[in-house]
Amino acid sequence: NAGVMQNPRHLVRRRGQEARLRCSPMKGHSHVYWYRQLPEEGLKFMVYLQKENIIDESGMPKERFSAEFPKEGPSILRIQQVVRGDSAAYFCASSPLPELSNQPQHFGDGTRLSIL
Amino acid sequence: QQPVQSPQAVILREGEDAVINCSSSKALYSVHWYRQKHGEAPVFLMILLKGGEQKGHEKISASFNEKKQQSSLYLTASQLSYSGTYFCGTAGANNLFFGTGTRLTVIP
Numbered sequence: 210n211a212g213v214m215q216n217p218r219h220l221v222r223r224r225g226q227e228a229r230l231r232c233s234p235m236k237g238h239s240h241v242y243w244y245r246q247l248p249e250e251g252l253k254f255m256v257y258l259q260k261e262n263i264i265d266e267s268g269m270p271k272e273r274f275s276a277e278f279p280k281e282g283p284s285i286l287r288i289q290q291v292v293r294g295d296s297a298a299y300f301c302a303s304s305p306l307p308e309l310s311n312q313p314q315h316f317g318d319g320t321r322l323s324i325l
Numbered sequence: 326q327q328p329v330q331s332p333q334a335v336i337l338r339e340g341e342d343a344v345i346n347c348s349s350s351k352a353l354y355s356v357h358w359y360r361q362k363h364g365e366a367p368v369f370l371m372i373l374l375k376g377g378e379q380k381g382h383e384k385i386s387a388s389f390n391e392k393k394q395q396s397s398l399y400l401t402a403s404q405l406s407y408s409g410t411y412f413c414g415t416a417g418a419n420n421l422f423f424g425t426g427t428r429l430t431v432i433p
Contacts, residue, residue, distance in 0.1 A: 242420055250426070251412055300366065309416040314369070314421060316366040318365065
């Protein structure tokens with residue numbers, strides 16, 4: 210029973226390039242959450258998606274960042290024209306139901322993004 | 326809405342006990358606890374629900390006091406494998422708000 214799968218594990222980009230991070234949720238989970246973690250800090254919420262819908266993107270920077278969760282395939286977090294400050298670990302989590310008060314989120318191993 | 330954890334860091338010898346606290350300025354309905362080892366994904370430990378319920382996971386247990394808007398994680402007879410950063414999380418409408426983290430180091 211595969212867990213949350215993220216790829217790539219490590220991604221290096223030069224300033225100005227695009228970064229695409231992928232997340233396949235656990236089987237049976239249709240709710241996906243993206244978090245960003247800077248070194249020595251906690252996880253900061255970015256966006257919550259269900260299949261084909263963005264439910265809450267209140268944590269996403271207004272520019273350069275976008276996310277999708279198509280009907281078929283993984284969820285994608287896309288960062289255009291990357292800058293040094295985008296360097297971080299990006300984690301994806303999934304859950305089977307939207308109510309977070311009484312069920313855990315299951316995290317993937319993350320993508321470590323480094324900007325040269 | 327980010328909860329505050331204390332202490333920020335703690336060093337224990339194997340077999341010693343520790344308490345990690347998580348406080349929120351907002352009303353709490355549930356508290357999640359996760360452990361993250363360096364370079365790895367956060368791993369779910371337990372959820373505490375409103376009602377002062379205490380839960381356990383091996384020798385790790387937690388309590389939840391909704392009146393004080395805080396939760397405490399208790400690690401007893403610590404093992405080397407307990408080392409990592411512990412995060413509490415409080416549920417918002419569509420996401421978890423994670424605390425600042427407590428780095429726990431267990432030494433032989």
